Amino acid sequence: MNAPSTQPPFLETQNLSRTFGHGAQLVRAVDRVSFTVRQGEIVAIVGESGSGKTTLGRLLLRLLDPTDGRILLHGQDVTALRGGKQLRTYWRKVQAVFQDPYSAFNQFYTNARVLSRSLDVLETQPSREERLQRTIDALREVGLDPEDTLFKYPHQLSGGQVQRVMIARALMVSPELLIADEPTSMLDASLRVTVLNLLKDLRDQRDMTILFITHDLGQAYYIADRVLVMYQGQMVEQGPVEEVLQNPQHDYTRRLMSDVPLLRGRKSFFGQ
Ligand SMILES: Nc1ncnc2c1ncn2[C@@H]1O[C@H](COP(=O)(O)OP(=O)(O)OP(=O)(O)O)[C@@H](O)[C@H]1O
Ligand SMILES: [Mg+2]
Numbered sequence: 001m002n003a004p005s006t007q008p009p010f011l012e013t014q015n016l017s018r019t020f021g022h023g024a025q026l027v028r029a030v031d032r033v034s035f036t037v038r039q040g041e042i043v044a045i046v047g048e049s050g051s052g053k054t055t056l057g058r059l060l061l062r063l064l065d066p067t068d069g070r071i072l073l074h075g076q077d078v079t080a081l082r083g084g085k086q087l088r089t090y091w092r093k094v095q096a097v098f099q100d101p102y103s104a105f106n107q108f109y110t111n112a113r114v115l116s117r118s119l120d121v122l123e124t125q126p127s128r129e130e131r132l133q134r135t136i137d138a139l140r141e142v143g144l145d146p147e148d149t150l151f152k153y154p155h156q157l158s159g160g161q162v163q164r165v166m167i168a169r170a171l172m173v174s175p176e177l178l179i180a181d182e183p184t185s186m187l188d189a190s191l192r193v194t195v196l197n198l199l200k201d202l203r204d205q206r207d208m209t210i211l212f213i214t215h216d217l218g219q220a221y222y223i224a225d226r227v228l229v230m231y232q233g234q235m236v237e238q239g240p241v242e243e244v245l246q247n248p249q250h251d252y253t254r255r256l257m258s259d260v261p262l263l264r265g266r267k268s269f270f271g272q
Contacts (some may be wrong), residue, residue, distance in 0.1 A: 008075025
């Protein structure tokens, strides 16, 4: 998993910043954030509501332009990627799972069409048969029965099922990096563990790198190798998850921990 030191990090941000508004209304949503991620790592980005997590995710997805700083993937500056062709190439490598899958999908599209459309970013468009086969494979990979799912609409599925369809959609192009923004926030506790375990399996089986965005330090503890703590747009702490939780350096991290009273030393917290 550790790349030789001569190689650039898998993902790196340098002083990444994004503001919204002007003057007295200026919001520093992401403020000079620098970090690196190794290939195959699961890194949790943790912070309270409004701390800049989603903005950071959207910057990394290149859905939003930074006001300052850089993003490097395999050492290549991707900050300046512009236009459909360049971004499509990028989105073959970097995919996302969003918080609210129902609003992320076009409600008039069947699941088959939702999934198949994610192949639009490929350079060479696959045949109908191949599209269907890849869709079936992706649904199976996330534990859904293709026959039961393909020709339904997202709103005909449960929250857990539709969240899996969304993960399947991201997998269609075999991305290197998955950015999952609060992927479990609409799910109840038991489904939450299922989705967390699914993401872990994907990392193990595909060596996929995952940025897992959450406000819940408990989930970060369960899933992540490392944790980055955000507070008011800044990255106030980062390190291996056990280290940060056993010896939090920042007051804000300690406060986040007190929101999860059973956390300390309890991997069994989620009943696993
Ligand atoms: N498009 C926008 N226009 C103006 N302000 C924005 C915009 N997007 C985000 N912000 C502001 O940037 C800050 C960070 O928002 P962001 O959505 O990144 O936080 P978050 O950590 O994802 O919060 P949550 O946990 O509630 O999802 C907030 O103050 C928010 O109001
Ligand atoms: Mg958010």
